[in-house]
Amino acid sequence: MIIGLDMGGTNIDGVIVEKGKIIKTIKKPTNRENLFNSIWTALKELLSGYDNTKIERINLSTTVSTNAIVENKLSPVGMIIQPGPGLPYDFLACGDENVFISGYIDHRGEIIKDFNLFEIENAIKLFKEKNIKAYAVVTKFSIRNPSIEIKIKEILENEIPNSFVTMGHTISGKLNFPRRVYTSYLNSAVHSIFNEFLNNIKKSLEKEGINAPVFILKADGGTMNISTAEKKPVETILSGPAASLMGINAMLPTNEDAILLDIGGTTTDIFFLADGVPLFEPWGIRIGKYKTLIRAIYSVSIGLGGDSSICVRNGRIKIGPQREGVPYAFGGPKPTPTDAMITLELIDENAFRLTHDNVKKAYEAMTLLGRELNLSAKDMAKLILSTMGDIIKNKVDELLHEINSRPVYTVKELLYGKKIKPKLINIIGGPSKVLAPVLEEKFNLPCYYPKNYSVANAIGAALARPTTEITMFVDTSKKTLSVPELGLYEKISGNYTLDKAKEKALELVKKSALSLGASIEEIEAEIVEESSFNMVRGFYTIGKNMRIKAQVKPGLIQ
Amino acid sequence: MIKAKNRLGIVFFPAFDWAISPTHPEREERLLYTQDQIFEEGIEDIEGVKFYNPIIAEEKDINRVHFVVPDVKSVVTQSHLISAGGAIKALQAVMEKEVDKAFALVRPPGHHAQRVVYGDRGFCIINVEAVMLERIRQEYGNLRVAIVDTDCHHGDGTQDIYWNDKDTLFISLHQDGRTLYPGTGFIEEFGGPAAYGYNINIPLPPGTGEEGFLYVLDNVVIPILEEYKPDIIINSAGQDNHYTDPLTNMNFTAQGYAKLNERLNPDVAVLEGGYSIEGALPYVNLGIILAMAGIDYSRVREPDYDEEKLKQPKDITEYIKKLSEIVYNRWKNKDDLRLKEFKDVNYVKRPRRVYYDTDGILETQVQNFKICNKCSGVNTIESKSDRGYHIFAITIPRDACPNCIDEGYKLYKNASSHYTNVYLQDRVNDEYYSK
Ligand SMILES: [Zn+2]
Ligand SMILES: [Zn+2]
Numbered sequence: 001m002i003i004g005l006d007m008g009g010t011n012i013d014g015v016i017v018e019k020g021k022i023i024k025t026i027k028k029p030t031n032r033e034n035l036f037n038s039i040w041t042a043l044k045e046l047l048s049g050y051d052n053t054k055i056e057r058i059n060l061s062t063t064v065s066t067n068a069i070v071e072n073k074l075s076p077v078g079m080i081i082q083p084g085p086g087l088p089y090d091f092l093a094c095g096d097e098n099v100f101i102s103g104y105i106d107h108r109g110e111i112i113k114d115f116n117l118f119e120i121e122n123a124i125k126l127f128k129e130k131n132i133k134a135y136a137v138v139t140k141f142s143i144r145n146p147s148i149e150i151k152i153k154e155i156l157e158n159e160i161p162n163s164f165v166t167m168g169h170t171i172s173g174k175l176n177f178p179r180r181v182y183t184s185y186l187n188s189a190v191h192s193i194f195n196e197f198l199n200n201i202k203k204s205l206e207k208e209g210i211n212a213p214v215f216i217l218k219a220d221g222g223t224m225n226i227s228t229a230e231k232k233p234v235e236t237i238l239s240g241p242a243a244s245l246m247g248i249n250a251m252l253p254t255n256e257d258a259i260l261l262d263i264g265g266t267t268t269d270i271f272f273l274a275d276g277v278p279l280f281e282p283w284g285i286r287i288g289k290y291k292t293l294i295r296a297i298y299s300v301s302i303g304l305g306g307d308s309s310i311c312v313r314n315g316r317i318k319i320g321p322q323r324e325g326v327p328y329a330f331g332g333p334k335p336t337p338t339d340a341m342i343t344l345e346l347i348d349e350n351a352f353r354l355t356h357d358n359v360k361k362a363y364e365a366m367t368l369l370g371r372e373l374n375l376s377a378k379d380m381a382k383l384i385l386s387t388m389g390d391i392i393k394n395k396v397d398e399l400l401h402e403i404n405s406r407p408v409y410t411v412k413e414l415l416y417g418k419k420i421k422p423k424l425i426n427i428i429g430g431p432s433k434v435l436a437p438v439l440e441e442k443f444n445l446p447c448y449y450p451k452n453y454s455v456a457n458a459i460g461a462a463l464a465r466p467t468t469e470i471t472m473f474v475d476t477s478k479k480t481l482s483v484p485e486l487g488l489y490e491k492i493s494g495n496y497t498l499d500k501a502k503e504k505a506l507e508l509v510k511k512s513a514l515s516l517g518a519s520i521e522e523i524e525a526e527i528v529e530e531s532s533f534n535m536v537r538g539f540y541t542i543g544k545n546m547r548i549k550a551q552v553k554p555g556l557i558q
Numbered sequence: 559m560i561k562a563k564n565r566l567g568i569v570f571f572p573a574f575d576w577a578i579s580p581t582h583p584e585r586e587e588r589l590l591y592t593q594d595q596i597f598e599e600g601i602e603d604i605e606g607v608k609f610y611n612p613i614i615a616e617e618k619d620i621n622r623v624h625f626v627v628p629d630v631k632s633v634v635t636q637s638h639l640i641s642a643g644g645a646i647k648a649l650q651a652v653m654e655k656e657v658d659k660a661f662a663l664v665r666p667p668g669h670h671a672q673r674v675v676y677g678d679r680g681f682c683i684i685n686v687e688a689v690m691l692e693r694i695r696q697e698y699g700n701l702r703v704a705i706v707d708t709d710c711h712h713g714d715g716t717q718d719i720y721w722n723d724k725d726t727l728f729i730s731l732h733q734d735g736r737t738l739y740p741g742t743g744f745i746e747e748f749g750g751p752a753a754y755g756y757n758i759n760i761p762l763p764p765g766t767g768e769e770g771f772l773y774v775l776d777n778v779v780i781p782i783l784e785e786y787k788p789d790i791i792i793n794s795a796g797q798d799n800h801y802t803d804p805l806t807n808m809n810f811t812a813q814g815y816a817k818l819n820e821r822l823n824p825d826v827a828v829l830e831g832g833y834s835i836e837g838a839l840p841y842v843n844l845g846i847i848l849a850m851a852g853i854d855y856s857r858v859r860e861p862d863y864d865e866e867k868l869k870q871p872k873d874i875t876e877y878i879k880k881l882s883e884i885v886y887n888r889w890k891n892k893d894d895l896r897l898k899e900f901k902d903v904n905y906v907k908r909p910r911r912v913y914y915d916t917d918g919i920l921e922t923q924v925q926n927f928k929i930c931n932k933c934s935g936v937n938t939i940e941s942k943s944d945r946g947y948h949i950f951a952i953t954i955p956r957d958a959c960p961n962c963i964d965e966g967y968k969l970y971k972n973a974s975s976h977y978t979n980v981y982l983q984d985r986v987n988d989e990y991y992s993k
Contacts, residue, residue: 110861141598179603405611407609
């Protein structure tokens with residue numbers, strides 16, 4: 001059996017899945033002051049009555065790193081940044097101490113000017129003075145040549161015992177120096193708090209005699225094993241929406257272009273599928289003020305849900321983006337979409353244990369609001385649901401336009417590139433049943449919702465598989481092959497071919513997935529990008545410049 | 559994160575799957591390292607910088623500017639339509655006020671493409687800036703426009719297209735035609751009878767550096783622009799004046815290009831040439847992007863930059879000072895010069911030979927401009943190529959008077975049957991015919 005746990009802001013959801021069937025679910029409140037305790041209590045309750053030794057794996061989506069960042073409970077970080085020529089760099093000072101060093105590497109990975117040891121020694125002095133224990137070392141173009149980052153890391157570790165150092169090139173193979181700086185910073189900043197949490201989990205599992213491997217959910221809808229998470233805790237941020245998406249996909253599988261909606265009390269999360277595969281953020285996810293290089297499922301959250309407060313302004317109704325309490329029907333301060341649904345008798349009275357008084361109050365909310373627009377309570381309620389549909393439709397259209405006009409770089413892509421044209425909508429969340437017909441009409445697309453939506457996120461977490469991505473860069477004139485994510489930099493022959501490179505990339509990405517805890521039969525590796533350029537200098541072709549991206553994409557355990 | 563002072567639109571379209579030939583300077587690899595630099599610097603994340611995909615220019619957009627022989631479909635590829643479409647998209651974003659300025663980093667380039675097009679010359683088939691500008695004029699009305707060409711090669715195509723159009727001031731700074739392709743661009747090439755003085759060439763000596771370019775900008779280009787008062791300034795931003803460019807002999811730098819762009823302050827810049835793809839383009843393009851966005855570019859430097867080595871020799875400085883004075887005085891005296899040049903004539907003939915270096919075609923042509931006191935005057939081109947074409951092309955200009963419109967249509971109707979192709983460009987009604 002597989003255990004899935006999703007720690008959200010309010011609740012922890014848990015499921016046990018056995019042979020493709022959900023055999024137990026739980027929902028417990030999250031105690032933000034003690035996340036470990038919350039999850040441990042939930043896990044214990046979930047497992048009570050079941051044989052611990054039958055557990056195949058435990059998949060866990062946590063908000064530990066996310067909360068630490070959002071609530072600014074971060075460890076102090078000493079940054080060593082080599083900005084080289086280019087943009088101004090003062091905006092990169094995200095650490096508690098930031099030392100900008102001289103020297104630089106160019107776009108081909110040539111060290112144009114080496115770093116100055118004296119500057120590193122001064123940085124170390126400063127970090128020691130301030131008692132900083134976590135560091136990040138990032139150089140511009142380090143993914144093309146990591147040697148400066150590696151040397152500085154070695155110096156730091158030699159001079160300061162028990163230090164934790166994130167090197168920029170290990171974060172991602174993508175080119176984006178500012179994001180590399182921020183992501184490396186965050187990784188070091190959450191390292192201590194996340195590892196404390198992990199250690200607690202490990203200890204407790206040991207105490208309970210549970211030997212099953214533990215996987216942690218990432219923002220890309222995949223998982224990684226504990227030993228990887230220890231080094232890259234930042235990858236665990238914002239895994240919640242990814243869990244929901246994977247849950248929707250598990251319950252409503254499709255191979256089409258689709259719109260996925262998770263409509264909750266306060267917000268609606270919007271996702272897209274292209275031929276059934278979740279769409280990613282082009283560079284990486286944003287958390288707070290930080291744009292990162294963390295691979296993540298594209299998700300946009302809007303302030304619209306069953307409990308959004310509603311008012312009428314200048315003859316128009318406004319829904320959200322705030323939630324000011326429970327719906328009016330349950331004693332809340334403002335009318336909400338839930339009140340509209342109750343008024344229209346669209347909510348199962350038994351399931352919600354609605355009292356006569358609740359219904360009366362909902363009706364009253366609609367009557368009061370309707371008065372401002374000269375509408376009956378029922379018409380007002382209908383208008384509210386229709387307006388919700390419009391808000392979602394407008395946002396989805398805007399996002400689709402943005403997505404379909406993402407920059408492309410080849411004639412072929414511009415002329416024939418994939419455009420997302422949704423064929424259906426899959427929704428989860430409280431109001432899905434009520435909103436499905438509304439959205440069907442607005443979008444003119446079929447709308448589906450699962451019965452058991454309330455633990456979709458935990459199911460998503462339970463069934464997520466290890467995912468990974470690598471970026472390969474081959475320069476046959478310099479006779480080098482590199483994969484920054486794996487720390488691989490090796491010599492190749494001058495006649496290395498694209499086919500060879502692709503074969504190697506697939507082999508490496510599979511290996512990488514194995515090291516994340518994937519089992520060999522579940523790995524579906526693929527090449528997602530490939531290009532090969534003739535490098536011509538003067539009148540001679542001096543070599544080939546190849547760029548390859550390979551991935552194990554998010555998928556579900558069968 | 560950094561915020562741009564000016565909202566900047568960038569159309570970055572490197573056409574990674576298109577080349578003239580595998581080892582040609584205009585090949586897939588050309589903007590690869592520029593892309594690396596733009597990505598690594600995180601330009602896409604700068605607040606106020608927006609990236610656009612090109613649109614695809616239509617056949618009519620090409621016919622508005624060129625007489626393509628035998629027709630657009632047989633000569634112009636999708637890549638050319640996209641390159642022009644990229645420029646159109648850039649200027650549209652400015653016109654729609656989505657951005658304050660825009661930079662079209664597109665390829666292939668266009669400034670050697672003239673009115674008649676038999677094939678590829680100087681790596682260009684269609685004039686990207688002209689196709690862009692005429693489409694925008696069609697959409698937004700007649701605009702007074704200055705095109706400042708800072709490519710190292712003379713912008714002979716753009717000169718040809720706007721030769722007789724005084725609503726389009728063309729200024730080209732380039733390496734002296736006696737020392738570099740295409741061998742034109744002398745001071746005396748001063749415009750057609752309706753626009754004499756509105757075609758300004760500034761041929762610079764080999765070895766011109768930052769000092770020289772900026773001197774010409776400050777003492778010739780900017781004063782002329784201040785007097786001309788254009789609605790829009792377009793910069794044909796070729797980058798082959800760079801000291802590392804393999805095809806030219808100048809000593810310009812990334813810093814210089816950024817400074818030039820900042821002072822010129824164009825509404826839209828369009829990439830032209832520039833073939834030092836590793837050592838120059840990543841840095842020059844970054845410099846231009848930052849300058850246009852109003853972000854500090856003082857830290858943009860080439861790896862092998864050496865201020866001492868790149869210092870401009872004194873004799874060059876002196877030469878450029880004198881040259882600037884001559885050019886500026888000619889601009890000041892353009893009305894007198896026009897009267898002298900076109901005294902007592904009704905038609906002005908302009909015979910030329912045009913060599914298409916990339917495709918190896920030789921063309922001989924005679925342009926014939928009518929001097930009309932009500933408009934710029936209907937004008938024609940009779941042209942022969944060594945590929946067997948003998949064409950006759952008529953242009954009714956945007957400001958044509960009724961007489962000139964009638965005359966244009968009559969010329970088209972009555973064109974001799976010994977021509978292989980006859981074309982009519984009716985710019986007043988935006989109609990294009992060929993037979
Ligand atoms: Zn050029
Ligand atoms: Zn006339």
